[in-house]
Amino acid sequence: MKEKLISDGKRIDGRKAEEFRPIEMKLDIVSRANGSASFRFGNSVVVASVFGPRALTPRHLQKPDSCVLRCRYNMAPFSVDDRKNPGPDRRSKEISKVTRLALEPAIFLEEFPKATIDAYIEVLQADGSTRVTGINATSLALVDSGVPMKDLVTACSVGKIDDTLIVDLNGKEDNNSEADIAFAMMPSKDKITLLQMDGLLTKQEFLTAIKMAKSYCKKIYELQKKTLKEKYENVD
């Protein structure tokens, strides 16, 4: 009855369990932003732009000893199968919050008291794992903006389907998985900044899945660094 999502060791899109979809990153998407980037995991496409540090108004929101990071995760109405009503829903609000918390530890926010950094994340096309795609894009946009950072933040999703742990869930896998985890870390510091899980996993499976997410984040990290270096290598 239920469609098998893995057969002969292959997933519905032909991938192996531990294979992610084609990744593509670009910088300088928004010309008047301080930093911007796009990130693609297969058919999930996200653009992020960063403005600031800039003055924070209203002033009562300012922090005397720190910059305030604000993140807005938003899905375009045409990004999903059934049109999504524009504007923030409960899911987007939660994702905006966890995105902010995933990125905050990597930024030297104390360098810019009373200011704000605004990060805007637009999902243009959704096929699963959009929040981690958004974090990868935003992390690139932050570096591109020149704000001092301790490390990049790199994110990926892992899940369990047909008793197999897989990386980078697509939309269909996301909807039918036994469990899925959204994960982000600062790879060179080896610290985890986003961890959300839902589904059913034993403790052992959970820890194995995190280890798997860590090793995949480190691969994505190399690609992110390469993208950033290329931009500056081509400067005369």
Add this chain to the structure above:
Amino acid sequence: MQEKYALELIEKGKRIDGRKFEEFRPIEIKPNVIKNSEGSADVRFGDTRVIAGVKLNIGTPYPDTPEEGMLRVGAEFSPLAAPEFESGPPGEDAIELARIVDRGIRESECIELKKLCLTPEEKVWCLFVDIHIINHQGNLLDCSALASLVALLNTKIPKLEDDKIIRNEFEKPLPVVFKPINITVGKISDKFLIDPRFEEENILESKLSIAIRDDDKICSVQKQEKMELSLEDIERMVDIALVKSKEIRKLVK
């Protein structure tokens, strides 16, 4: 001031109210406190107090689950409960809390949603769990998750006559088969603690909320607060939650 004092104490291995790091405040559970709801609970962790109420209505199922009842969890941080709560639509924290409680219930498969179907694709029971904060003295999440669970365990499905709900007459209890328990473990100065009071919550570096089912399966996890965690931290926090979830589950009949 209070926060600074709480931090100094924690660094000395003590807590502001004299508890051990892995000790709950006294937990008090009162089921069926609201007559007009189909199920309810009033739960306290020390001074923290949450009332959860369940209402059932008839609705159209989601297209992707045409033979299952629907579940929706909402939370209201009423301005009566704390000076920092403001009136208006639910903010980010209330939404996050409700969604974490929702995932704990949903992913644990504790409610047999298939048994809530009346006519496939047309009519199903919709379960609304509403969380009302009465007093915020820290650890709202674990208290809210427990209040929601107890409310569901005491929920009765109303009688139907010609597809009309007869309120206050009941057909059968809601089919609840597991008891997911949410445990939030906080980290500060390389120490781990549970059930933080408000003053402690404000100084925690990181929190991990973990929902655990009767068979020790983890059904939802959410990292909260600003600071990062290592894999070793997470393993330690999961271990604490596994032990502590059993302690709370014993209190739930």
